[in-house]
Amino acid sequence: MKLRLGSTMKEIVLQHFFEGHTTAKELSDDLEGTRQALEPAGFRSSANYRVVPMSHEFTVEAAHVARLVDAVASGALSLELLGDLLFCMEASDRFRWDTDTADGERVAEAVFWLGTPEVNYPLNARVLSKIRHYLIAGENTLESTDLAEDI
Numbered sequence: 001m002k003l004r005l006g007s008t009m010k011e012i013v014l015q016h017f018f019e020g021h022t023t024a025k026e027l028s029d030d031l032e033g034t035r036q037a038l039e040p041a042g043f044r045s046s047a048n049y050r051v052v053p054m055s056h057e058f059t060v061e062a063a064h065v066a067r068l069v070d071a072v073a074s075g076a077l078s079l080e081l082l083g084d085l086l087f088c089m090e091a092s093d094r095f096r097w098d099t100d101t102a103d104g105e106r107v108a109e110a111v112f113w114l115g116t117p118e119v120n121y122p123l124n125a126r127v128l129s130k131i132r133h134y135l136i137a138g139e140n141t142l143e144s145t146d147l148a149e150d151i
Helices: 009-020 024-031 062-073 079-091 102-115 126-135
Strands: none
Touching: 009 024, 009 062, 009 079, 024 062, 024 079, 062 079, 062 102, 062 126, 079 102, 102 126
8 A cells, every 4th residue: 555644534525425525536535645654454543544523423324334335336435445434434523323223223334344344244346235235225135155255
């Protein structure tokens, strides 16, 4: 990975992407360089990311996370940047989802699967499609066979 030092993710750009006001390319460009140094695989530290927080809270819905899956599936957002984005989103106190609701529970599950593929499912086209289906329909079709890298 080539780091572009000095760049800073703006949380408002992510909100605008979720709302359909920003493209996946614009989101990807905003994320480039957010991580300031390489880290060991599977380990992240919030001290290593530069983020401009929003001045307000934003409720993340399952349809919003599905937009991220679509951006990855289309190639507009890399898996590496998706991981950075999800880490920053989880570390933020501005992005919220209520796990006591069905929609919020789907957000939490999908963010976990997408943000930690090294301990969950490999993020190949089949798994991404199943995660998207779960986000939209609420039906979890992931199986133990999806854990295999060569699907």
